[in-house]
Amino acid sequence: MDKFEDSNKRKVPFKMPEGYFNDLSSRVMDKIEEDEKPAKKSIVPMFKTFMWLAATFVLVFGVGRVIVPLVIDPSQKLQHESATQVVVNDNVSAEDFVDDIDELDLSDEDIIEYLSDQNIDNDFLISEL
């Protein structure tokens, strides 16, 4: 420490921008005024909450739809993929779609049972048979 004992070396080796203190009190007052303004309600926190809820829903729904059936019965994976392949493909023509349905080998009873679950008017169903 000897070389630092020289009193000149005890000077703080920093400087500041010229005129720094000239407007400090005004800048502080501006900051205080800004600080004391009532905070505006931002939609960002609401949006964030919404996004969290949406993400949670997607996650829970995804787990329910994909992972749980696989854990319970792995054979469902095949059924799920077949159904998705038939229904979700955007480029399927009406003819191809009917052919694909035929390949599923559904009986009339299967179709009626499915449609009756869809809350469709019974008279309409019977007239279409």
Add this chain to the structure above:
Amino acid sequence: MQDKEILELFGNPSTREKAFKLIVDNYQERLYWHIRKIVLSHDDTDDVLQNTFVKVWKGLKDFRWDAGLYTWMYRIATNEALNHLNDKKRRRFGGGDDVEDILLQNLEADEYFDGDEIQMQLQRAIAKLPHKQRIVFNMKYFDDMKYSDMAEILETSVGALKASYHHAVKKIEETLRLSEV
């Protein structure tokens, strides 16, 4: 004008702002240098000093003369400076950097450093000290402040401050000795 008179002005809403400007004018330079020695860079000091005065504005309404105005503001400035460094540490990659790293970066990057290589070595050695020892060392070594005044600001005993200063000097000497090898 004495602090007590200024505070009386501050108590009156019509002269509050005028009184506050007097306080800023009276103490800005001393508080600036106190903060600057803790955070090292001018830009960080500017932020901390403004925050300090904002806190002073908010706290003055409830100020009691348990401590002098200057002592009270010094405490606020010290806390603000340390909080600033800790916040900066937290914001960087989840707190991966030490405060020491932040201080060394501040030191190297500061365009307002105005010393020679020996003074830079000393500042690097001071940056390695724990917070309390660093503050005590700065107050004693650069400001030559009385231990009794320091004890009031830092709310600790004179004996503890002397011990802190002694440890700080030993550590700095060791750091400097190793850097010369």
